[in-house]
Amino acid sequence: MNPVEDTTTAREPDKDDVGVLTADQMRALLSCADESLIPYLTIGGFAGLRVAELKRLTFEDLDFQERIIDVKGRKGARSMRHRFVNMQDNLYRWLEPYSECTGSIIPVRLSGLLAEAKQRAGITEWPGNALRHSFASAHLRKFKDVGKTQEELGHAQGSRILEQNYRRRMTDEEACAWFNINP
Numbered sequence: 548m549n550p551v552e553d554t555t556t557a558r559e560p561d562k563d564d565v566g567v568l569t570a571d572q573m574r575a576l577l578s579c580a581d582e583s584l585i586p587y588l589t590i591g592g593f594a595g596l597r598v599a600e601l602k603r604l605t606f607e608d609l610d611f612q613e614r615i616i617d618v619k620g621r622k623g624a625r626s627m628r629h630r631f632v633n634m635q636d637n638l639y640r641w642l643e644p645y646s647e648c649t650g651s652i653i654p655v656r657l658s659g660l661l662a663e664a665k666q667r668a669g670i671t672e673w674p675g676n677a678l679r680h681s682f683a684s685a686h687l688r689k690f691k692d693v694g695k696t697q698e699e700l701g702h703a704q705g706s707r708i709l710e711q712n713y714r715r716r717m718t719d720e721e722a723c724a725w726f727n728i729n730p
Contacts, residue, residue, distance in 0.1 A: 566674020567681040567716050568592070570724035577641075577728065579667035583654035586645055588664075590616065590652065591678030593638035593726070595686065595700050598676070606648040614639055618701065630701050637729050644730075684716035685725035 608617045620629040687696045
């Protein structure tokens with residue numbers, strides 16, 4: 548008897564498995580969020596960092612003069628390599644009031660604060676990796692540069708992930724609206 552026969556076959560995720568937030572949902576979320584949650588939400592949504600990267604990020608990793616985020620990689624993680632992510636104009640404006648902060652960008656009670664903000668904003672469905680996927684979709688659509696978006700996300704060059712999952716998630720108008728969400 549072959550034990551492999553009883554296993555299921557791995558599959559590529561459906562394009563429909565990728566969900567994004569609308570600009571209106573993000574605006575509502577940010578307007579309802581506790582002040583301590585703003586860096587987490589805006590860096591996730593307007594710079595596309597992974598949750599694991601956000602959890603390791605400190606305010607010291609934000610370079611307001613150069614307008615970049617120093618995202619340190621993790622040893623042994625292929626896709627989590629060290630990179631520098633640009634602060635889009637709207638992200639810079641959201642983060643500017645935090646320029647003198649130190650320590651982790653993750654607030655105490657992250658999950659509770661996030662749940663409260665989503666509830667107050669009327670967001671009942673939260674797609675997996677909603678902030679990162681929304682950023683990827685908006686960035687790709689706005690800049691129309693796969694290589695640039697791959698670099699921002701930390702994807703390997705030549706990867707088909709963007710093409711397969713994010714190419715048509717937002718219209719040009721939706722992408723512009725995403726990067727025009729300002730404080």
